[in-house]
Amino acid sequence: MGRVVTPRAEDFPRWYQDVIAKAQLADNGPVRGTMVIRPTGYALWERMQAELDARIKATGAQNAYFPLFIPESYLTREAEHVEGFSPELAVVTHGGGKKLAEPVVVRPTSETIIGESMAKWIGSYRDLPMLLNQWANVVRWELRPRIFLRTSEFLWQEGHTAHADAADARAYARRILHEVYEDFMVNVLAIPVVVGRKTARERFAGATDTYPLEAMMGDGKALQMGTSHELGQNFARAFDITYSDSAKGVSHAWTTSWGVTTRMIGGVIMVHGDDDGLRIPPLLAPVQAYVMVVKDGEGVLPAAATLRDALRDAGVRVALDDRVDTAFGRRAVDAELKGYPVRVEVGPRDLAQGTVTLVRRVDGSKTPVAVDAVVDAVVRALAEDQQALYAQALKARTDRTVEVATLGEALEAAATGWARVPWAAVGAAGEAEANNQGVTVRCLVRPDGAVPDSEDEPDLVAILSRAY
């Protein structure tokens, strides 16, 4: 097969752009930093939404929708917060054909507008916990955009919750972290993630505790795949979110926020993709089995349609490609690029012998399979290849992660992968020095891999890396 995309080893960023273009995932939009998510890419997002939404609702959260436009004054209410965003804001100054009395901001997050509503909706302890989630677009002006990873507009899910006490807020923020995000990323996206704690320097403005999920990309860099935050009472104080309780009187609530974005699509590409294009984990794939008519011939089309129906009846997400007026080789390259987990190639010669060819994207293997054994073979291949992709990603991460003892060694290791180093050997001063060299502390974890309650715990391990 000819070279369709730039090899990863030659130029990883170029490879990434090639895959996005050739697999028809997305285009640049006409306004700098915006993106058009094409049907092939958007189908990935829809599958992510469905899997995440079910998990989010299982925690008791309800979806709602808050306005795109936020009064500028809301963003100055919590000064610490606005400093993190103000250069990134898109500001609407004209509406209804005239200049607005007060400019409005296109939401960079809905935190303030949701806080304002919570303050109104919450009266007594009976209203707590209040667990809200929103699927929406947000805008943060981006000067160095990269599709899916950093775009001026992106799609996300943002959860905002209020609780009666710190323990309940912490338990919920961690439930989202593990039961929603980690479970989804590991079991659906087949991406190993390190779940840890951000340092004070890397923490979200206004949060008391930020828990990220970090994944290693195919070039050894880290991508933050999602975060869950405890905001303590900071946010509730700024927005006056209080509740009454006959025993305690009136108290400020404890809040959390948590989100994942379309950047996860970039993560899937950069973790699983190879030099032939995408490889989509079967549990994520909008099309799990791609039934291809190799060329027309006695009974080929009906046989392919029958296989499509049998696979669909077995619960497999399946598509039929019967475009026999387009060269098979071209269609096969396109199927590789798009990363369908398995292909079932139905041709007249094989069919005359009662077989079809099963092609597995994970390793490129091609196996003849008897027609009446196809459904079982596909179902088995999908289950195996979901595991295989996870195992490969985990091995790649392990191979590029080194345990070191000093900051100097860590910075050296971060040139090609991740360094695990005692946090005591880095500290705030070492972190600043690392940052100057383009390396960040991705997160802190306990020696056993668990999430720390504080960065002052003894024996914490810091993960240092370059990052997207």
Next chain:
Amino acid sequence: MGRVVTPRAEDFPRWYQDVIAKAQLADNGPVRGTMVIRPTGYALWERMQAELDARIKATGAQNAYFPLFIPESYLTREAEHVEGFSPELAVVTHGGGKKLAEPVVVRPTSETIIGESMAKWIGSYRDLPMLLNQWANVVRWELRPRIFLRTSEFLWQEGHTAHADAADARAYARRILHEVYEDFMVNVLAIPVVVGRKTARERFAGATDTYPLEAMMGDGKALQMGTSHELGQNFARAFDITYSDSAKGVSHAWTTSWGVTTRMIGGVIMVHGDDDGLRIPPLLAPVQAYVMVVKDGEGVLPAAATLRDALRDAGVRVALDDRVDTAFGRRAVDAELKGYPVRVEVGPRDLAQGTVTLVRRVDGSKTPVAVDAVVDAVVRALAEDQQALYAQALKARTDRTVEVATLGEALEAAATGWARVPWAAVGAAGEAEANNQGVTVRCLVRPDGAVPDSEDEPDLVAILSRAY
């Protein structure tokens, strides 16, 4: 039960606002004309999305996502189109902390930006039809906002398709009209709709044919619930959407567009609501059966939980209300307001006799039902009440629709309902006169109720009404 909302007969617009507030469907947003859709309201939208999305995909369309921000120049490309929108545009002049070289517009529709992409993506006849749909927020600055009906930001689905010829475009626009919209509105929303053709005056700018679905609200006014448009080659010419074909050479495509919005939620409220609040059709309802613990007592909570599980296992969308520390009367009023189709009231006294009380929102009837017959009774009630709501809405529309012969009679009838009048007795001049009196031609239909191909067909019937 005390008066919770203003009676409809006293003040219909006030009743509408009361229901939205008391049923916790939505609030006004801080920026004028925007709305906060609360969980109870958003759950309706999610159910609408799920039902519509399945129907849209069944026609072969694929979802995609296009940017929120559109260069101002795109909207001047199709002059006819921009005239319809320019006073409604929200304009971003600042981004990234400075003034933008070219202002960008917050999408009032994605038609132009999708047209631009289609021009790029479509090469040959093999790429047609191209069937795209998007779920998104759009902004049209609104000076006289009313929640769900007219808001500066609203949520919608917008479909945009390109076809090789006029016949294919027409067939698809009508397939969306009937198989997606009409089927959904009649069978899920339980709202009778007249499906017709807009006059030239009412037609969408740039369209050659606009097909609306019109419903009568509880006050006799019309609400346009959705539209499907044929755009001929107008739009393809403006955006240079062409395709090649070995026989014909290069031709402009034929395009369609079609959409429905969160205003449908307003339609459901105004068609089915009564003086106790909402009535949600069972097939739409996020909660179809609301199991209420009347008060605590021997075995009451476990019995209620068992009923909840049994209903869920039978495929009923069910919620359990066991908040026994809140007065039952207050919870019952809230359940009426929110319009749950059936309530199952579980109390200690009834339970001692082996029964619970089934309350049907459609008619307020309360019936004792043996515990082991509840699931069957609920399933039957849901099916019957879906039909009952449709029948009531149809009767209300029939009662308030009169057949008249002249424009004068039609205008008189439009004071309280709909007038059906020969289009030949109205014409363009009569339509202008009606408009001056606040009455519009909602649509034209054939005598047998079918959708006309042109407004010049003989014997067409015009429906005149006041409208939202």
